[in-house]
Amino acid sequence: MGAIxxxxxxxxxVLGTAFLFxxxxxxxxxxxxxxxxxxxxxxxxxxxxxxxxxxxxxxxDWSLKLLLIGLFLLFTNPLSSQVLARAAYxxxxxxxxxxxxxxxxxxxxxxx
Amino acid sequence: MNSEVLSSxxxxxxxxxxxxxxxxxxxxxxxxxxxxxxxxxxxxxAVLFRDGLSFLFEFRILPSSLWASVQYFVYFMKELIVAxxxxxxxxxxxxxxxxxxxxxxxxxxxxxxxxxxxxxxxTLTPGTLTVELEDDWLYIHWVTVExxxxxxxxxxxxxxxxxxxxRMYG
Amino acid sequence: MVEVxxxxxxxxAGGAFLLALAxxxxxxxxxxxxxxxxxxxxxxxxxxxxxxxxxxRVIYLDVALVYALLSFLGVIVIARYVERKA
Numbered sequence: 001m002g003a004i005x006x007x008x009x010x011x012x013x014v015l016g017t018a019f020l021f022x023x024x025x026x027x028x029x030x031x032x033x034x035x036x037x038x039x040x041x042x043x044x045x046x047x048x049x050x051x052x053x054x055x056x057x058x059x060x061d062w063s064l065k066l067l068l069i070g071l072f073l074l075f076t077n078p079l080s081s082q083v084l085a086r087a088a089y090x091x092x093x094x095x096x097x098x099x100x101x102x103x104x105x106x107x108x109x110x111x112x
Numbered sequence: 113m114n115s116e117v118l119s120s121x122x123x124x125x126x127x128x129x130x131x132x133x134x135x136x137x138x139x140x141x142x143x144x145x146x147x148x149x150x151x152x153x154x155x156x157x158a159v160l161f162r163d164g165l166s167f168l169f170e171f172r173i174l175p176s177s178l179w180a181s182v183q184y185f186v187y188f189m190k191e192l193i194v195a196x197x198x199x200x201x202x203x204x205x206x207x208x209x210x211x212x213x214x215x216x217x218x219x220x221x222x223x224x225x226x227x228x229x230x231x232x233x234x235t236l237t238p239g240t241l242t243v244e245l246e247d248d249w250l251y252i253h254w255v256t257v258e259x260x261x262x263x264x265x266x267x268x269x270x271x272x273x274x275x276x277x278x279r280m281y282g
Numbered sequence: 283m284v285e286v287x288x289x290x291x292x293x294x295a296g297g298a299f300l301l302a303l304a305x306x307x308x309x310x311x312x313x314x315x316x317x318x319x320x321x322x323x324x325x326x327x328x329x330x331x332x333x334x335x336x337x338x339r340v341i342y343l344d345v346a347l348v349y350a351l352l353s354f355l356g357v358i359v360i361a362r363y364v365e366r367k368a
Contacts, residue, residue, distance in 0.1 A: 010287035017294035019196055020325055024301025026203040027321060033313045034253045035212055036305075038241050039199055040317050044324040045236055046196045047298075051291070051328045055335060058284075064140045065343045066331070072350055073324070078235035078242075080320060080357040085243045085253060087365040088313035102214045138347070 009057025016050030019043045033088045041081035048073055128158035177280045184276035191237040191272070198238050202255070213257040214243060217250050217266040220274060226281030233273045240269055292332050299325045316360050323353035 023043030030036045052070045056063045135150035136142070202209060221227050231242040231250065239255035252269055259265045302325060306318035327346050334342035 006284045007287075010284045010291070013291035014287050014294065017291040017298065017328065019200070020298040020328065021294045021301070022200050022203055023321060024298040024305075024325075026199065027302055027305040027318060029203050029208060030210075031208075032212070033311065033317065034214075034241065034243075035210060035255055036314065036317050038239065038253070038255055039203065040321045041241070042192070042195050042199055042236060044321055046192055048324055048328055051295075051331060054291075055331050058288075058335060059340075062334075062340055062343060064137060065340065065347070068134075068137045069327070069331075069343065069347050069350060072347065073327070075232065076350070076354040077324070078232040080354055080361070081235055082231060082242045082245075083358055083361040084313065084316055084320065085241055087316075087361040088311075089243055090365050091311075091313060091367065 005057050005060075009054045012050050012054030012057060014054075016047045016052075016054060019047035019050065023047060034085060037081050037085050037088070041077055045073065045077045124158045127161070128154050131157055180276045180279035184273070184280065187272065187276065188233055188236070191233075195236060195238040199255075209256070211256050212254065213260075214251055214253050215257065215260065215265045215269075216262055217252055217270050218248050218262065219250060219266075219270055220248075221277055221281065223281040226277045229281075230270070230273055230277055233277075234269060237269075237273075288332075288335070295325055295328050295332065299329070312364050316357060316364065319360070320353075320357050323349070323356075327353075 020043060023039055026039030026043065027036050030039055049070050052066045056066045131154035132150055135154060136147070139146050139150070219227060219230060221230055227245060231245050234240050234242050234250070234252060241253040242250055243253050244251040250270070252265070254265075254269075259268055299322065302318050302321040306315050306322060309315055327350055330342055330346040330349065334340065334346070
C-alpha cells in the first residue's frame with residue numbers, strides 16, 4: 001500500500017515539474033508580455049500544486065505545511081500576475097500588432 | 113452600537129480568525145503556549161490593521177454558501193487543469209495558434225473579497241488574465257479571443273464563477 | 283523506481299529554471315524580466331521542496347513558505363516601480 005502511494009507521489013512530482021518545464025518553454029515561444037504572463041502564472045500554479053501534492057504523498061507527515069504553501073501560492077500567484085499585467089500595460093508594452101481587440105485602451109480616459 | 117461600529121468590529125473579528133487559523137496551520141500543533149502566542153499576535157494585528165482583507169470578509173455564514181464554496185473549489189480545480197492542458201497544447205503546437213486581445217466584461221458582484229476572488233479565478237482559468245479591475249468592469253487579456261462583444265464575453269468568462277461567488281459573498 | 287522518478291522530476295524543474303533564467307537574461311522589456319523572475323522564484327520554491335525531500339528535513343518547508351511570501355512582495359514592488367516609471 002505504502003509503495004503504491006510512493007509511486008503515485010513520484011508520478012505527481014514528474015507531472016508537476018513537467019508543467020513547470022512547459023511554462024519555461026512557453027516563456028520563450030509566446031510573442032509578448034501578456035501571453036508570457038498567462039503561461040507563467042497558470043503552469044506554475046498547477047505545476048507547483050501537483051509537486052506539493054506529490055511531496056505530500058511521499059511524506060504524509062508534511063501534509064499540513066505543504067497544504068499551507070499550496071494555499072498561499074494559489075492566492076498570491078494570480079494576484080502578482082494581475083499587478084504585473086497592469087504594470088506592463090501602463091508601461092507601454094501593449095504596442096503589439098497581433099492583438100485582435102483592445103477594449104482597455106479604447107476607453108476615454110486612456111491610461112497609457 | 114451603530115451599524116458602522118458593528119461592521120468594523122466584525123471585520124476585525126474576521127481578520128483575527130483568519131490570522132489565527134494561519135498561525136495554527138503554520139505551527140501544526142495545538143499546544144497551549146503556541147495557541148496563546150498566536151492569539152495575542154493575531155489580536156494585535158487585527159486591532160492595528162482594521163481594513164485588512166480576509167477570506168471571511170463579507171462571507172455569508174449559511175449552509176448554502178458553504179456548499180457553494182465546495183462547488184466553487186471543485187469547479188475551480190477543474191478549470192485550472194483545463195487551462196493548463198490547453199496552454200500546453202498551444203505552446204507545443206508548432207504553429208502557435210493564438211489570437212490575443214483585451215476584452216471588457218462586467219461583474220454583478222458587489223463585495224470586495226468576492227471581486228478579488230473572481231479576478232484571481234479568471235486569471236487561473238483557460239486563456240484569460242485579469243489586467244484591471246475598475247468598479248463593475250474587468251479588463252481581461254484573452255489568449256484566444258472568442259467573443260468581442262461585452263455581453264458574450266461576460267457569459268463566457270465571468271458567469272461560471274459568478275454563479276458560486278454570488279452565493280458565497282453576494 | 284520512485285528514486286528515478288524523483289530525479290527525473292528534479293531534472294525537469296532544473297530545466298524550467300534554466301529556461302526562465304534565459305528569458306530573464308534576454309528580456310527584452312523590464313516586464314518580461316519580471317515575469318521570468320516570478321517563474322524563477324516559484325520554480326525555486328519547488329526546488330526547496332525537493333531539497334527538503336532529499337535531506338528529509340521538514341524545516342526547509344518553512345524556508346519555502348517565507349520565500350514564497352517575500353517573492354510575492356518583491357514582484358508586487360517591482361511591478362509598482364515599473365508602473366510608476368512609465
